Amino acid sequence: xxxxxxxxxxxxxxxxxxxxxxxxxxxxxxxxxxxxxxxxxxxxxxxxxxxxxxxxxxxxxxxxxxxxxxxxxxxxxxxxxxxxxxxxxxxxxxxxxxxxxxxxxxxxxxxxxxxxxxxxxxxxxxxxxxxxxxxxxxxxxxxxxxxxxxxxxxxxxxxxxxxxxxxxxxxxxxxxxxxxxxxxxxxxxxxxxxxxxxxxxxxxxxxxxxxxxxxxxxxxxxxxxxxxxxxxxxxxxxxxxxxxxxxxxxxxxxxxxxxxxxxxxxxxxxxxxxxxxxxxxxxxxxxxxxxxxxxxxxxxxxxxxxxxxxxxxxxxxxxxxxxxxxxxxxxxxxxxxxxxxxxxxxxxxxxxxxxxxxxxxxxxxxxxxxx
Numbered sequence: 001x002x003x004x005x006x007x008x009x010x011x012x013x014x015x016x017x018x019x020x021x022x023x024x025x026x027x028x029x030x031x032x033x034x035x036x037x038x039x040x041x042x043x044x045x046x047x048x049x050x051x052x053x054x055x056x057x058x059x060x061x062x063x064x065x066x067x068x069x070x071x072x073x074x075x076x077x078x079x080x081x082x083x084x085x086x087x088x089x090x091x092x093x094x095x096x097x098x099x100x101x102x103x104x105x106x107x108x109x110x111x112x113x114x115x116x117x118x119x120x121x122x123x124x125x126x127x128x129x130x131x132x133x134x135x136x137x138x139x140x141x142x143x144x145x146x147x148x149x150x151x152x153x154x155x156x157x158x159x160x161x162x163x164x165x166x167x168x169x170x171x172x173x174x175x176x177x178x179x180x181x182x183x184x185x186x187x188x189x190x191x192x193x194x195x196x197x198x199x200x201x202x203x204x205x206x207x208x209x210x211x212x213x214x215x216x217x218x219x220x221x222x223x224x225x226x227x228x229x230x231x232x233x234x235x236x237x238x239x240x241x242x243x244x245x246x247x248x249x250x251x252x253x254x255x256x257x258x259x260x261x262x263x264x265x266x267x268x269x270x271x272x273x274x275x276x277x278x279x280x281x282x283x284x285x286x287x288x289x290x291x292x293x294x295x296x297x298x299x300x301x302x303x304x305x306x307x308x309x310x311x312x313x314x315x316x317x318x319x320x321x322x323x324x325x326x327x328x329x330x331x332x333x334x335x336x337x338x339x340x341x342x343x344x345x346x347x348x349x350x351x352x353x354x355x356x357x358x359x360x361x362x363x364x365x366x367x368x369x370x371x
Contacts, residue, residue: 033320035327037327039359041331041355042359045353046103048352049106053110054079056079057111058080058084059087060078060347061077061078061082061347062080062345063080064346065130066298069299070344071344081117082129083346083347084137085133085137085139086357089136090352090354090360092144095363111153115153122160122162123163124137131191132190135164135187135193136190138197138198139190141157145201146197146200146367154203166179167180168209168213172212172213173213174188184241184242185216186256191213193263195210195263214264217239217257220239220240220242221274221275223236231249233248235249237275238251238253238275238278239275251282251303254278254279255279256302257275258279258310259309275310284325287300288329292329294344295342296340297342297344297345298350308323308361309361311323312361323362326358327359333355334355
């Protein structure tokens with residue numbers, strides 16, 4: 001365990017994102033998964049996002065929370081920290097960075113908006129957004145700092161990381177608000193990815209924080225000897241919402257669990273392989289249900305935000321087969337104006353930003369998405 005965790009804490013090269021390249025200049029590895037249609041779809045999505053950015057640099061979304069399979073809204077179409085961070089990362093993933101590229105100003109404005117939402121204690125929130133949004137904002141700032149070394153970004157990033165570290169509960173997870181007693185897998189995945197990105201550019205992250213997060217994931221895995229507790233939908237190899245045996249398991253949570261382990265430097269592992277086998281069998285049906293039939297349910301987007309990272313790290317035929325499947329579904333879902341629907345969740349900007357991230361991950365412009 002220690003040897004794998006040390007990979008997380010090893011110094012990482014600070015790599016600036018490269019400018020966007022036309023399809024004919026992509027590497028042979030990229031051409032194996034990226035199609036011309038997928039590249040065009042991502043460009044249309046970025047154009048939609050640029051046209052819908054608000055004057056203050058944010059993007060709008062319905063601020064709320066999941067309630068079983070639905071989404072309860074408390075601030076409708078408001079400047080949304082998490083949606084803004086995801087949209088900003090979508091541009092970074094396309095090679096558009098502060099000071100460079102056709103959308104440089106779009107990215108710069110989004111960075112300025114995020115910085116203005118950092119509280120004195122490091123919590124990044126606006127209009128009652130919660131720890132999901134804080135983690136995405138932290139990840140976004142880490143990727144930006146790796147590209148332009150702005151001191152104000154570094155200061156905000158250290159404060160936001162300190163809040164994540166201080167908010168980890170005794171079991172090793174995180175929840176919707178800072179400094180609370182319980183935790184869940186989906187929130188934990190966001191925090192670990194943010195910590196990894198921050199550590200990659202030199203921000204201090206305590207080793208014990210990652211040790212405890214890995215234990216939380218292990219405790220949430222569904223084991224072979226738990227048949228008495230399993231719902232008809234669950235099976236060994238999946239990951240649960242919480243370690244409690246009767247807690248629900250799902251494809252998005254399984255992808256999130258694998259991504260946490262990868263983010264902590266764990267790559268060759270029995271829990272990862274069992275989880276990947278579940279995703280191999282079930283993601284196509286899941287995608288067509290929650291993507292096409294439910295018109296872009298938030299389960300679909302956050303599930304594939306983690307699944308594409310999991311498959312990208314695994315690589316090979318598994319990754320190529322997965323990417324062809326998800327690209328095909330996303331191409332079917334895209335609207336004429338370049339957006340993607342999100343009927344249940346924060347809204348179409350969220351759907352579009354996440355879809356653009358998924359489609360552009362093979363470019364590997366973002367250090368957090370590099371193998």
